[in-house]
Amino acid sequence: MLPEIGQFSLILACILSLLQTVYPLYGVRTGHQGAIRSAKMFTVLQFIAVAISFVILAYLFFINDFSVSYIATNSNSALPWYYRLSAVWGAHEGSLLLWVFLLATWSIAVALMSKNLPVESMARVLAVLGLLAFGFYLFVILTSNPFERTLPYFPIDGRDLNPLLQDFGLVIHPPMLYMGYVGFSVAFAFAIAALLEGRLDSAWAKWSRPWTMAAWTFLTVGIALGSWWAYYELGWGGWWFWDPVENASFMPWLAGTALIHSLAVSEKRGVFKSWTVLLALSAFSLSLLGTFLVRSGVLVSVHAFASDPTRGLFILSFLILVIGGALLLYAVQASKVKSRGRYELASRESLLLLNNILLIAALIVVLLGTLLPLVHKEIGLGSISIGEPFFNRMFTILIVPFALFLGIGSLFRWKRQKLSELVKPILIILLLSLCSSLVFLFVFAPALTWLAMLGVFLGFWIIVSVGYEIYLRSTHRYSFIIGITKLGNSHWAMSLGHLGLAVMIIGITMTQNYSIEKDVKLAVGEHIRFEHYDFHFDQISALNGQNYVGTVGTFSVLHNQQKIAVMNAEKRIYTVQRMPMTEAAIDAGFIRDLYIAMGEQLPDGAWAVRIYYKPFIRWIWLGPLIMALAGFIMICDKRYRTKKQPLTDSKNETGEQNA
């Protein structure tokens, strides 16, 4: 009975989302106040309906109801309860349900937290969100129903969740990532609503900014989590593979990063408006494109779920409708958007424009690298793959101007900057960052390479210029101690966000240049030594988990004759799917990780073992976390939540609390 209620609730949500679109827009058209105000009510009702449906699916997983075919395929009674719950989004149908549930969550957050948004604008925004939700509801109900039954012959036990997904990282990675993906729909809805209205002012940027920031923050955390998971779970010790699906999440991130910068300009200076709108449209369109690439199975990847041509076709049509419609609207209405502010070539505006250009260039690189294999195959030239070196080389080139301009960008004034004033600061920054990067490399690097020097220098260039800028800003009017307390949230957010990037650049540079990776053949009792570390293979023992069996290899690690770690690398066989899994042993540290993964047992009883030394790899994820913290600080800025504002912009409150 419960699955039917869940399904019914989902259909109800679908109908409500359609009403949420049609009725308020009708109200806006005819000036019917009741209809305009109904948008909020429909949003709340739609949220309740889809929440019921989501909770029911989670509950069915919890009680092991294998009469539901989705559960029978993706769960098992031996699965621990927390993985049974996370299995809700472990495959195609459920993750789409999560998608619509999160879309409804964002919608209701907009509906409840934007009290001071004019009702008509709010009705338009909610209507657009409703329309997007409607498309996805149709998709779920028509092609990927999670509540389909296996009756009358249901299995006694389920086929189990893919063992790769039985992991803490995967419990939170998809919801975070989806919060980001779906969150851009709010920026999208704001942009469409503004285009419909034909009115785009600074207030629009101000409303839209915290929402965009929140979505970007989630996406940042989501991608970082995914990368971290790939590092410890896939057993290859890499942190980014330029896999099509990773690219699919990276593209909206790049567009979103460009968007938050361009929104800042639109809010503060009233320029770049039509560009900002275009970015808002692209960020969400790229999220949709990512969904299409992953869900349609056109691309081959770790993430590709069982493909079904009707699904691909549906998303493709939806994609064309949404992107095509949005661009058409943009083409018709964008000319009405006037940017009034003026600025000169040497100004912060120009540098932010440059930032956007570089981000878009990076986006194009990723897009090209992801879609080219597809195009190549479709036009009959055979299958190709585009190697990692392509992306790595392109990003190495792009990051140089990006980091250099990022560093000095915040020293530039809005509107106009005399370049002669900047000579001294730039020289100071150059000197300090050169010195500090050399010291850093001298202490932590075994040898110097040009690329490592470049990367670490870029990182320190950003760090030093951020520090210098904070110093300049806080001593501008007060003494340093008082001045630094007067800096606003958004200033701290900017500085922290940039610091996060610097940390990440240093992490990537050190990891890529100084990692030591050894695949060796080791028997119990043997040892291998490198980089002052001595790895002893102590013993092999049997392993018995809740739903897996396997072997565990114990290694003790010596550093300068002292035992610093005992590491247990596991080789598991998940009993239900008979699937082997490698659980790497990682001794994590702030400046280095030791990583051991067991390969296969060779015919003579020895083991193939993968031993890595990865310096500064934690910084790769620390950076994004700092960026996300920056995003959070930004959202908490008082100006987005105070109720009483000066008369001129009394409608600007857009509180945001769920970050």
Place this chain on the structure above:
Amino acid sequence: MNPRRKKRLLITCSLIFGLSLAMGLTLFALQQNIDLFYTPNEILEGKNETGVKPEIGQRLRVGGMVLTGSVKRDPDSLKVSFDLVDNKAGQVTVYFDGILPDLFREGQGIVAQGTLKSKNSVDAFEVLAKHDEDYMPPEVADAVKGMSNLKTEQ
């Protein structure tokens, strides 16, 4: 020209310049990093679509089924070699030094990435067998269609 237009022109120019630079660099980098996919038969006889044979030293990907009984290991290191076959009587030998993926098995479809060493052998730097029993890359699936008898020989 008034200053406003001048500024716009400058911005537009720099935008076009930046984009074309990016495109140029991208295409250049792409040229060197496109790895064509071949089946064992295509390595010997040339691509089905174009008839072009790969040159020795070229980077490529090859996908097929691991011939049962062909896996040979070096006793002192992790060096391993095995034969890949497809449904068109193609057979190439793959040499690899490293850890094979968990799902690597004889009779299983795999993809190897590497360089062509001789007319019928490949030096692989990466061997992929995907993390799903049911899964097989579509290219490999095409290449080994109708070969299920191989699997049962294990």
